[in-house]
Structure formats: structure tokens, C-alpha cells
Amino acid sequence: MRTLAAGREHWETNMGRLMAGKVALVSGSTRGIGRSIAEHLAAEGASVAVTGRTVEKGEKVVARIREAGGTAEFFRLDVTDEANVREVIDETVRRFGALTTLVNNAAPTEVVATTVKHLVDYTTEEWERILTGTLTGNVFWASKYAWPHLAAAEGASIVNISSGQAIAGFKGFGAYGAAKAGVTALTRTLAVEGAAHGIRANSVLVGRVVASRGDSGHHTGGGRLTRIGNPMDIAYAVAYLASDQAEFVTGSQLTADGGFSINGDAVADAEASVAES
DSSP states (O other): OOOOHHHHHHHHHTTTTTTTEEEEEEEOSHHHHHHHHHHHHTTTTEEEEHHHHHHHHHHHHHHHHHHTTTTTEEOOOTOOOOOHHHHHHHHHHHHHOOOOOOEEOOOHHHHHHTTBBBGGGHHHHHHHHIIIIIIIIIIIIIHHHHHHHHTTTTEEEEEEEEEEEGSOOOBBBBHHHHHHHHHHHHHHHHHHHHHHGEEEEEEEEEEOBOOOOTTTOOOOBTTTOOBOOOHHHHHHHHHHHGGEEEEEEHHOEEEESGGGGGHHHHHHHHHHHHHHH
């Protein structure tokens, strides 16, 4: 842990870049929020392992990072394959010499989007596919196999991407909500167990985010108190939590949802709408 003076010296030496000297692995970083996280961490000085299932998309992200002057490498990763998770983590360490930052962002979005149904209608296979892709593989296996590398690094941290569905019930998304609630709960356990090893763990609770470049999101509505979110909003939050500026922060949940989850008026409006219908 750096002293105040050492922290200031590190900051000035690295021209104020939050992630200078860090090596970050970001799961699910070939598109959307994950891509923005990877590109932003690289812009802030980290060497980044871009991962995902689609090689072409991953290589394009790496090319964008390198063109901007950053350092990145693509590794094909399927978080539902335990052996592959372990292999990619080990390959990242071999390529960059260390692993200081693990961002568990992947989620089986296609499966979730095509499995919208009441809880009693889920098959066990559908339930397990969503749980494995969101919680078991994405957080448990990744954290398990990254643990010794993180423990050997200075300023190590885990940032888990959670969702508003972790704290509120949404009809048709029972498995995903349960998985994201598990991500939030497991983050606290990782923080407690990681303390003795110098590993911090935090989560970002993500609200409505649009990934389209054509939608600026500059409007309110749907219970938000601000605009709709965009992927960079989440990237900024992750960079802070992963940086040494957040050395005093662990076991926390940073909520980035435009105020939706605390907006009592939105709940009242929804109840009124139901009563009128």
C-alpha cells in the first residue's frame, strides 16, 4: 500500500493516468460495455487482455487500442468452459508478466434475451446456462484462477459488473436476476477473503445503458433522474475502482443507473399506472 507521498509521486510520474503499470483482463470485451472498459483502461495506461468468443471482433478492439497508443492482446475466452478460463488467465500472465486487475463483465446476453419466461417455465438447462455464464464461470472460476496472480501483484483488484436486476424483481428474468444478485453477494466475500492478500473487490451495479453510437441518451424517463447511460459511464466507474485512487474502497457496490434504484417517484408512478389500468 502506497503512502500519500508515494501515491502522489506515482501519479505525477505516470502523467496522471489512473491505470499506469496495471495489467487488466476484461471478460466479454469485444463489444458494448466490455469494449468501452477495455479501451478506457488501456487509455489510462493499463496493458489489457481483451477477451471474448469472436476472434474478429476482439482483434478489432485490440487494433483500436494499439492505434490509440495503448497495449493490448486478444485471447479467445468462453467463460462457460472452466479449462479455457484458467488457460486464458495463465496466458495473460505469460504475455504481460503479471495480472493486477480482473474485470468480470461477461454475460450470456443472447441466452438471457431469448429466455424471457416465468420462473416456473425455465428448464434446468436454461437456468444453469444463465447461472454459469453470469456467475459460475464469469466470476467464480475467473476469480479462483486469477487469485494467486492477483495476490502476487501490487494494487490488485477485482471489479464485477452487476445489474439493477440484482436488487429488483423483473418479470421473466428470474435466472439472470438471481445470477446478478449472486455476483453482488460474492463480491463482498471476495473483498473479505482478499484483504489478507492485498486484493480489493468491488462491483458496479449497471442500469439502463445503450451501446449504440447514434443514441446520446440525453433524456430522462423510465424512472431515471438523469439521461440514459452509455458504456463509457460504466468504464469510468470501473477505472476508478480498479485504480490506486480507490485503495480505501473494497466490498462496495457503485451504482451507475441514473438514479433509477432510489427514485421513489418512479415506483409511485408505476403503481398509479397499474391502478388506472
